[in-house]
Amino acid sequence: MPHYGDYQNALYFAGLSGKTPDLPVDFATLEARAAKAMPDSVRDYVMGGCGDEATQDANASAFAHWGMVPRMLVDCATRDLSIDLLGMKLPSPIFMAPIGVTGICTEDGHGDIAAARASAETGVPFIGSTLMNDPMEAVFAACGDTPALYQLYTPKNEDLAASLVSRAEKAGAKALVVTLDTWVTGWRPRDLNSGNFPQLRGHVLANYTSDPVFRDLLGKDPAEDVQAAVMLWVSLFGKVLTWDDLPWLRGLTSLPILLKGICHPDDARRAVDAGIDGIYCSNHGGRQANGGIAAIDMLPDVVKAAGDTPVLFDSGIRSGTDVVKALAMGAAAVGIGRPYCYGLALGGAAGAAHVLKSILAEADLLMAVNGMPTLDAVREAGVTRI
Numbered sequence: 001m002p003h004y005g006d007y008q009n010a011l012y013f014a015g016l017s018g019k020t021p022d023l024p025v026d027f028a029t030l031e032a033r034a035a036k037a038m039p040d041s042v043r044d045y046v047m048g049g050c051g052d053e054a055t056q057d058a059n060a061s062a063f064a065h066w067g068m069v070p071r072m073l074v075d076c077a078t079r080d081l082s083i084d085l086l087g088m089k090l091p092s093p094i095f096m097a098p099i100g101v102t103g104i105c106t107e108d109g110h111g112d113i114a115a116a117r118a119s120a121e122t123g124v125p126f127i128g129s130t131l132m133n134d135p136m137e138a139v140f141a142a143c144g145d146t147p148a149l150y151q152l153y154t155p156k157n158e159d160l161a162a163s164l165v166s167r168a169e170k171a172g173a174k175a176l177v178v179t180l181d182t183w184v185t186g187w188r189p190r191d192l193n194s195g196n197f198p199q200l201r202g203h204v205l206a207n208y209t210s211d212p213v214f215r216d217l218l219g220k221d222p223a224e225d226v227q228a229a230v231m232l233w234v235s236l237f238g239k240v241l242t243w244d245d246l247p248w249l250r251g252l253t254s255l256p257i258l259l260k261g262i263c264h265p266d267d268a269r270r271a272v273d274a275g276i277d278g279i280y281c282s283n284h285g286g287r288q289a290n291g292g293i294a295a296i297d298m299l300p301d302v303v304k305a306a307g308d309t310p311v312l313f314d315s316g317i318r319s320g321t322d323v324v325k326a327l328a329m330g331a332a333a334v335g336i337g338r339p340y341c342y343g344l345a346l347g348g349a350a351g352a353a354h355v356l357k358s359i360l361a362e363a364d365l366l367m368a369v370n371g372m373p374t375l376d377a378v379r380e381a382g383v384t385r386i
Ligand SMILES: Cc1cc2nc3c(=O)[nH]c(=O)nc-3n(C[C@H](O)[C@H](O)[C@H](O)COP(=O)(O)O)c2cc1C
Pocket: 045, 046, 047, 059, 097, 098, 099, 100, 101, 129, 130, 131, 151, 179, 260, 282, 283, 284, 285, 286, 287, 314, 315, 316, 317, 336, 337, 338, 339
């Protein structure tokens, strides 16, 4: 069993020989450094959100009104953070949320491969977005022995949807995450004020330009006419899904299917009734709809409604403490989003791995101090509204 907290000792002992970590271990310093290092267009796209970003800010700040109560005299010398999730045995309860611009978070444009390598190194699964800068086959191969998941932005063309899903399955993805909240882009002032939308500039479309159905529809080599490929992408991007589409989605794959973007308990219940394998509670990090309540505040009701169906969670996770709180509130696994992008921007695969290791170390040590050696103990202890 990995002892994630040991990362702390590694950092202290390195300090004895005068070596401090290349990247900070806390989110605030990490974000500030990444903001300086990233090109303006990537920085604004990654850091920005919808409207005045009230929901985005609330996602992170809402964790402060949930607190844990420590227990003493419990044997916590070893902690077990492993989980079984939809047939996957995972060493820890965190995963890398799908981020459509990981590809351009590193200078060389191969940020998806770097994220996959961080996944291989840490055992933290990577959910590869439909939007990648390298084809999914190469990205999933770089995940090594760590299971990968594929996130689908369902295109309007059903043959293209089927092709993307079957490629993901062949490339070894272990589950399909269908994102429901982004068939249209939310109103994002930072990007609008600079007229910047990376996809329109030809970025992160590799899963489309490498796809046989997309290439047939284009009728020429995308490399010869990037503009035409971009315009075809625009015309195909976002199918408006409804409940009636779930049987069709189910028919595309034998992989477990999760629905991402579920925040209302009634939607969770209906998804479970429809035979969905997992719920992914998220408000897309406040990038899609402003004016919403913090995602973490919606988690308990969604968990309750989902019953035995696992609920993944993301939006606002900034630390190991946030991870443990989300687990205590019933999440089966917790997604890291923007923080690993900043790690990628500052240090490539090693930078992203450092961010994940820091989060896991903090979570592990918190469980140790709180007298909670297992995730069952965390969940049983729960949280108190402050
Ligand atoms: C720059 C960026 C791009 C994203 N792209 C995708 C995507 O392609 N697919 C998807 O399902 N979610 C996408 N998301 C949403 C994330 O999966 C996740 O829900 C969000 O980052 C959580 O918020 P947080 O990073 O503030 O914790 C993106 C988020 C960011 C910040």
